Amino acid sequence: MSCDFLRLAQPGVQKLSPYVPGKPVDELARELGLEPASIVKLASNENPLGPGEKALAAIRAELAELTRYPDGNGFELKSKLAERCRVTAAQVTLGNGSNDILELVARAYLAPGLNAVFSQHAFAVYPIVTQAVGAEGRSVAAKHWGHDLPAMLAAIDENTRVVFIANPNNPTGTWFGPAALADFLAKVPERVLVVLDEAYIEYAEGDELPDGLDYLAQYPNLLVSRTFSKAYGLAALRVGYGLSSTEIADVLNRVRQPFNVNSLALSAACAALDDADYLQRSRALNDAGMKQLEQGFRALDLQWIASKANFIAVDLGRDAAPVYQALLREGVIVRPVGAYGMPNHLRISIGLAEENARCLDALGRILARG
Numbered sequence: 117m118s119c120d121f122l123r124l125a126q127p128g129v130q131k132l133s134p135y136v137p138g139k140p141v142d143e144l145a146r147e148l149g150l151e152p153a154s155i156v157k158l159a160s161n162e163n164p165l166g167p168g169e170k171a172l173a174a175i176r177a178e179l180a181e182l183t184r185y186p187d188g189n190g191f192e193l194k195s196k197l198a199e200r201c202r203v204t205a206a207q208v209t210l211g212n213g214s215n216d217i218l219e220l221v222a223r224a225y226l227a228p229g230l231n232a233v234f235s236q237h238a239f240a241v242y243p244i245v246t247q248a249v250g251a252e253g254r255s256v257a258a259k260h261w262g263h264d265l266p267a268m269l270a271a272i273d274e275n276t277r278v279v280f281i282a283n284p285n286n287p288t289g290t291w292f293g294p295a296a297l298a299d300f301l302a303k304v305p306e307r308v309l310v311v312l313d314e315a316y317i318e319y320a321e322g323d324e325l326p327d328g329l330d331y332l333a334q335y336p337n338l339l340v341s342r343t344f345s346k347a348y349g350l351a352a353l354r355v356g357y358g359l360s361s362t363e364i365a366d367v368l369n370r371v372r373q374p375f376n377v378n379s380l381a382l383s384a385a386c387a388a389l390d391d392a393d394y395l396q397r398s399r400a401l402n403d404a405g406m407k408q409l410e411q412g413f414r415a416l417d418l419q420w421i422a423s424k425a426n427f428i429a430v431d432l433g434r435d436a437a438p439v440y441q442a443l444l445r446e447g448v449i450v451r452p453v454g455a456y457g458m459p460n461h462l463r464i465s466i467g468l469a470e471e472n473a474r475c476l477d478a479l480g481r482i483l484a485r486g
């Protein structure tokens with residue numbers, strides 16, 4: 117007799133749908149018999165520049181140490197981040213991607229009977245980590261595709277332990293300004309942990325977006341999460357971090373697996389922090405690519421959601437799924453966002469100029485076919 121291991125799983129886990137990532141280049145190449153090099157992937161908000169030279173050199177230097185476990189406390193990276201972020205090293209939590217930080221928060225602070233509040237159209241990992249630990253996820257209707265912070269405040273009750281807010285948000289690219297964040301933080305009950313997810317913050321310039329770090333000293337219930345996957349171009353290495361009060365960092369450290377960030381990632385992240393030129397080039401390329409896509413959408417008479425991140429959601433004004441499939445056949449991978457409640461949109465990551473042009477070109481031809 118065999119057991120039903122699905123039924124034996126935690127109730128929240130039984131009902132989970134796994135996270136669906138962007139389609140890998142090799143998978144599409146296998147399916148369509150295409151050369152991987154001929155495929156354009158604008159589906160996972162990756163950095164199109166390729167890894168920086170300084171990060172690559174750091175990785176090479178670290179290779180001889182692969183037989184050893186990494187520094188489980190990430191001393192050097194934490195020290196560097198603490199200096200940059202105007203906090204102490206004890207306030208830094210390192211993660212296997214910032215995704216790991218989101219999971220640590222859920223494991224440490226959520227459980228059956230408790231709830232987490234997040235926005236409609238917000239990053240898919242918030243409901244996943246919440247449900248995985250048996251807590252209730254409260255999705256609050258978005259306003260103009262972005263977070264409705266007053267409505268999120270109103271959704272908090274005595275069983276709320278965590279609020280996830282992303283600025284800018286994925287997959288919409290929407291953002292809120294400093295005044296909105298200040299007002300929100302002032303009103304959130306102090307026993308509720310606010311996770312301010314700033315995975316794309318390095319792309320934002322000027323003071324249109326708040327810098328979450330400015331609020332850490334005032335709000336011991338705030339955790340700011342950031343990543344090396346986007347503007348720093350190290351997505352494959354999986355390294356991100358959380359900045360919070362020492363109390364929260366101490367709690368997360370208790371549930372963290374001992375060596376959650378590998379040694380290549382630790383070294384590369386340290387080197388990336390010192391590579392201001394790479395960051396500058398990432399931003400410049402992103403700004404130019406964003407303008408190029410917006411211009412292309414305008415020419416195709418398409419609407420889009422204004423974005424401060426490294427991707428943009430375009431409204432096709434009809435079911436986007438067949439267009440996504442047609443783009444795949446043209447060797448262009450973008451991201452369908454029907455699962456985010458946006459069936460008419462496609463999310464397109466900003467690529468190199470020629471990649472953006474290929475995507476726009478293919479999109480134009482497909483839409484012209486009707």
Ligand SMILES: Cc1ncc(COP(=O)(O)O)c(C=O)c1O
Pocket residue numbers: 160161212213214215216239282284285286313315342343344345351354355356
């Ligand atoms: C809003 C947001 N937060 C967090 C992440 C997690 O990124 P990583 O685990 O690579 O740091 C992503 C990735 O796409 C994201 O879009």
